[in-house]
Amino acid sequence: MRGRITTGQYLRYGGDGVSTATGTQPYPWMFDGNPVTNTGWTEAGAGNVAADRRGLLSAGPYSLPVGGSRLFEVAYVFAQGAGGGPSPQLASVGALQQAASEVLTRYQSGALGTPRALAATGATLAIAPNPASGSAVVYTSLPAGIRTATLSLRDGLGRVVRTLPVDAAAPTPLDLRGLAAGLYHATLSGPDGRALAAQRVVVRE
Numbered sequence: 001m002r003g004r005i006t007t008g009q010y011l012r013y014g015g016d017g018v019s020t021a022t023g024t025q026p027y028p029w030m031f032d033g034n035p036v037t038n039t040g041w042t043e044a045g046a047g048n049v050a051a052d053r054r055g056l057l058s059a060g061p062y063s064l065p066v067g068g069s070r071l072f073e074v075a076y077v078f079a080q081g082a083g084g085g086p087s088p089q090l091a092s093v094g095a096l097q098q099a100a101s102e103v104l105t106r107y108q109s110g111a112l113g114t115p116r117a118l119a120a121t122g123a124t125l126a127i128a129p130n131p132a133s134g135s136a137v138v139y140t141s142l143p144a145g146i147r148t149a150t151l152s153l154r155d156g157l158g159r160v161v162r163t164l165p166v167d168a169a170a171p172t173p174l175d176l177r178g179l180a181a182g183l184y185h186a187t188l189s190g191p192d193g194r195a196l197a198a199q200r201v202v203v204r205e
């Protein structure tokens with residue numbers, strides 16, 4: 001997470017970040033330019049061939065005292081544009097930039113729900129082990145007056161793949177057999193359907 005390649009060498013600005021870089025000082029990330037306006041350091045400018053791209057989000061470092069906590073609010077924005085021309089993919093880049101700007105504006109105005117709304121319910125949700133393979137155990141605490149709740153497990157496309165009742169009085173087993181390896185989102189809902197708590201779950205092969 002420090003802008004180094006597998007040899008331990010630091011990235012530098014421009015080109016491929018290493019042998020054809022134009023900068024001389026370490027640079028923490030690649031391709032910070034804007035391909036729509038053809039400005040800055042971009043993959044197109046570096047001559048990269050179009051292909052699948054994967055990314056990893058990181059943050060920190062942070063100091064966390066015993067019993068302390070930190071809240072991270074992250075938005076993954078998707079957009080698909082329509083357009084032709086020699087670079088039709090740039091229509092989606094432009095649409096993504098616009099969508100990200102709109103999401104940020106709505107978030108800053110308080111129009112978007114955030115994990116703070118869940119934290120205010122007084123409910124907690126923990127699933128262990130995590131990552132898990134085959135099975136896990138659900139541990140919950142519920143607000144006063146609520147004895148049971150429903151756990152919904154959704155895949156990356158938002159499809160519900162598991163639903164089960166949970167009781168705050170005892171741990172609840174969660175069957176993960178038959179699920180593809182990957183990241184899932186668990187939501188704890190009260191009898192009225194209101195979301196009380198959420199937890200990410202990683203299923204291993």
